[in-house]
Amino acid sequence: MTGGDIELRADDDQVLSAGESMALIERQTEEAQRRLGFNPALILGLWGAAYLFGFGAIFLTYPTAVPLRLPGAVAAVITGVLFPAATVISIVTGVRSGRGLRGPSRAAGAMYGWSWTLGFCALAAVNIGVTRLGLPDDAVTLLWSGSSLLLVGVLYLASGALFQDRFQHGLGVWMLLSGACSVFAGVPGNFAVVALAGGGGLFLASGYFALRPACPPA
Amino acid sequence: MIHAQARLRVTVALSALPTEDQITFPRLQQLLEMSAGNLSTHLRKLEDANYVQLTKTYQRRTPVTYVSLTRTGRRALEDYTAALRRLLTPRSDPGDQTDQTDQPGG
Numbered sequence: 001m002t003g004g005d006i007e008l009r010a011d012d013d014q015v016l017s018a019g020e021s022m023a024l025i026e027r028q029t030e031e032a033q034r035r036l037g038f039n040p041a042l043i044l045g046l047w048g049a050a051y052l053f054g055f056g057a058i059f060l061t062y063p064t065a066v067p068l069r070l071p072g073a074v075a076a077v078i079t080g081v082l083f084p085a086a087t088v089i090s091i092v093t094g095v096r097s098g099r100g101l102r103g104p105s106r107a108a109g110a111m112y113g114w115s116w117t118l119g120f121c122a123l124a125a126v127n128i129g130v131t132r133l134g135l136p137d138d139a140v141t142l143l144w145s146g147s148s149l150l151l152v153g154v155l156y157l158a159s160g161a162l163f164q165d166r167f168q169h170g171l172g173v174w175m176l177l178s179g180a181c182s183v184f185a186g187v188p189g190n191f192a193v194v195a196l197a198g199g200g201g202l203f204l205a206s207g208y209f210a211l212r213p214a215c216p217p218a
Numbered sequence: 219m220i221h222a223q224a225r226l227r228v229t230v231a232l233s234a235l236p237t238e239d240q241i242t243f244p245r246l247q248q249l250l251e252m253s254a255g256n257l258s259t260h261l262r263k264l265e266d267a268n269y270v271q272l273t274k275t276y277q278r279r280t281p282v283t284y285v286s287l288t289r290t291g292r293r294a295l296e297d298y299t300a301a302l303r304r305l306l307t308p309r310s311d312p313g314d315q316t317d318q319t320d321q322p323g324g
Binding site: 014015016018019021022024025028029031032033035036037099100101102103104105106 | 222223224226227230231233234235236238239240241242244245246249284286298299302303305306
């Protein structure tokens with residue numbers, strides 16, 4: 001178990017020098033962590049795009065200070081493509097990352113994944129239930145954008161705690177702030193807040209995870 | 219045991235899993251890009267040394283083998299890495315074989 005293990009001996013496989021072994025350990029560790037771990041860069045980028053372009057398009061259907069005015073049908077197509085695509089790809093990526101693995105951290109990851117699905121199902125049920133009582137259109141709009149960002153923020157706070165990642169926790173705080181601000185911005189300002197602050201935040205986070213070396217301390 | 223290149227790669231890949239987590243044989247094989255026969259041979263040797271634990275089970279009537287690093291295996295890799303570091307660090311001054319092609323100011 002000590003330096004004796006380093007002695008090179010003829011084996012049925014190539015035996016490496018100390019330097020080569022060290023390089024191999026570092027390379028293989030990095031590769032295994034990258035391929036076994038879950039890098040949220042793709043999902044964050046997709047949702048960043050969905051928020052930025054989807055809610056941005058909805059914002060542009062209103063008469064605003066921006067000279068461009070989009071027809072409602074165009075915004076409907078953009079959101080109708082981006083949001084379902086982001087949802088499906090997120091679920092597929094999440095499920096695939098846990099393929100062939102089992103154990104405590106896998107169970108924690110699966111429970112966290114289900115938190116998103118269950119949370120948004122409950123959010124939809126609550127919002128639809130409240131809307132049925134008869135809310136003004138603007139209130140319905142603000143309810144959906146505010147509550148969605150609130151839930152996203154809380155789930156990233158949880159993600160930060162679960163994966164011991166301060167950056168994801170910080171992203172959660174940012175999404176909570178964006179959600180709260182969107183409600184006070186009123187309609188259609190809420191769409192601009194969700195698109196720029198929410199979508200922009202997700203985009204920046206995606207870039208951060210794409211560039212961050214894939215070796216969190218074990 | 220783990221200074222052979224292939225077994226070192228297997229051990230290092232398994233050490234990237236959180237403690238007590240297990241990986242199926244096919245996913246490990248895919249990760250390491252080794253042939254099934256080759257990987258089986260190395261896993262058997264690592265299992266004999268008590269570095270690796272193989273758990274055979276069934277999922278929907280299909281046999282599945284889960285692989286994980288034992289505490290002994292994890293400790294052996296840590297000791298091996300520490301020993302390599304000790305070997306590599308002190309010789310930073312004279313007999314260093316780093317290439318001298320980099321010529322500052324040249």
